[in-house]
Amino acid sequence: MGFGILVLKSFILRNVFLFIRRYFTFFTFLLLQGVALWFLFSYNRFHRVKFLGIANEMTGRINSQYNKVEDYFNLKEENKRVHRLNDSLMNLLRGNFEKRDTSVVFVKDTMAYDTTGLYRRYFAKPATVVYNTVNSEKNYIQINRGSNQGIRDNSGVISSDGTVVGVVVNVSPNFSQVLSLLHVQSRLVVSLKKSGESGTIEWDGKDPRILILKRMPKTVTINKGDSIVTSGNNTLIFPKGLLVGTVAEIRVDNASGTYMLKINTATNFYSLQQVHVIENIEKEEQTVLLEDTKNKMDQTLKSPR
Amino acid sequence: MSDFVRNTIRFVLFILLQVYVLNKIPHLHRFITPYIYFLFILWLPFSVTRQWLLLIGFFTGLILDYFMMTPGLHAAACVLVAYVRPFLINLLTPKDLSEFSYREPSPKAMQWTPYAVYVLVLTLLHHTYMVFLEWLDVGNFLNFIIKVVSTTGISLLLIFTAELLFPRKLKFRTNTA
Structure with a gap:
């Protein structure tokens, strides 16, 4: 009896083993599928897996x-x-938020002459730089004074050291955009402080510390370190003699036979904070006169004598 | 080069290609991700036993899964491909094995038509199963069909391009080595 059960048991076991062996691949397949699916669904449910x-x-x-x-x-x-x-974080710094400055209110003086016979031609207003870049080819500076504070287009902007920064090109009620000298389209008439020869300064968009002064005639003697200042004669924007930079390198432009000067900027554009906006009080009169002259000359030339 | 070294190198290249090229390129469409890594399983030698095929397939899929943070998805599809592969090869290769002396599936070994059927069926199987598992999460039957068809099409294109670009050297099984 016991022997019979033993035979039966071993028979069943043998068949089970045979069965497993026969379908071993299939079982492996099922097992691996199971593991894979377990990974998949446990991952989806708990978002992490063994x-x-x-x-x-x-x-x-x-x-x-x-x-x-x-x-x-x-x-x-x-x-x-x-x-x-x-840049965006810089503008979030607490230092950028200030009370509106109402301490300086510009009231046009009806008595333009003072007792020494001098009259005021330029008027400066303080402003703080709120946004400034040097890395772009077209750098603009934003300052925290606008038309409400009496800033107008085409006013000059100088740094707290009295060196040239740029020109106001756009004005909103409380802010102004300044075309920095570090702008490839910036043009400024300057002159050598020593001899008064004038030329136009521009920027090539490469080094924020270097400006370019082209077409300086070879007849002028120039040394390294010579000062370049604003030429009051040719511009209505800046007073005469504001420092723009110093000569860093003198090169001969072979094509035109003139000097090409590299100028170290006097202004440190990297750390620009406080600036002054310079307004030419007589600019309107001057521009009107210029326009008038132009028109008159045109008419004179057209009309037969 | 031994089969082992060849296939290991091939494995690494396929995974890298899949992870850093095919999954990185801007998708043609949100449905279509080109898949080619499972060609590794299709190219394994004939001599690999079925159990080994399953294990290799499982780990191939799993390693890709860990790169793509979808544990189990590709592994399941690869195990299926590895399981079906021997049946297909039995169906599609000549029965007379004395004539048949190639090491691994290739157009030269199996003729172009049977090989194309072999690739088509396994690719379709892989994509259908994989997309089906994905579909269990977000169900949209039309998307499912479109996705299966489009991914299969792109994968087939890639596989046959690979086949034409890199014709594998014909290696014969010999008794001497």
Whole structure:
């Protein structure tokens, strides 16, 4: 009896083993499928899975290696992005928020002459830089004074050291945009302090510390370190003799046979904070006169004598 | 080069290609991600036993899963592909094995038509199962069909391009080595 059961048991066992052996591949398949699906659904449910920690370490290392390479391709864009972010954060700094300055109110003096016979031609108003870039090719500076504070278009802007910064190009009620000297379209008539030779200064968009002064005639003697100042004769914007920069390098432009000067900016555009807006009180009169002259000359030339 | 070394190198290249090129390129469409990594399983030698095939398939899918943070998804599809592969090969290769002396599935070994059927069926299987598992999460039957068809099409294009670009050296099984 016991023997019979034993035979039966071994028979069943043998068949089970045979069965398993026969379908071993299929069972392996089912097992692996089960494991995979368990991973999948437990991940979806709990958003983490067995071995993810270890696997993450591995894939993370490989990914970071890949990123090292990929970063080079994105470097330029990333820099721009970080710079943009920096700029926006800079504007959030507490130092940028100030009370409106009402201490200086410009009232036009009806008595233009003072007792010594001098009259006021330029009037300066203080302003603070709220936004300034040097990294772009077209740098604008935003200052916290606008039309409500009496700022007008085409006013000159100088730094707290009295050196040239730029020209106001756009005015809103409480803010103004200044076309920085570091703008590829910026043109300013300047002259050598020593001899008074004038030329136009511009920027090539490369180094924020270097301006370019082209077409200086070779007859002029120029030394390194010579001062370049605003030429009051040719511009209605700046008073005469404000420092723009000093000569850093003298080159001969072979094409035109003139000097091309590299100028160190007198203003440190990197750390610009306090500026003054210079207004030419007589500018309107001067512009009207200029226009008038132009029209008159045109008419004179047209009309037959 | 031994089969083991060849296939290991191939494995690494396929995974890297899949993770850092095909998954990174801007998608043609939100439905279409080109897949080619499972070609590794399709190219494994004939001599690999079925259990090993299953294990290799499982780990291939799992490693890709860990890169793409979808544990189990590709593993399940790869195990299915690895399971079906021997049946298909039995169906599509000549029965007379004395004539048949190639190491691994290739157009040269199986003729173009059977090979194309082999690739088509396994690709379709892989994508259908994978997209089905994805579909269990977000169900939209039309999307499911479109996705299966479009991904299969793109994958087939990639696979046959790979086949034409990199014709594998014909290696014969010999008794001498």
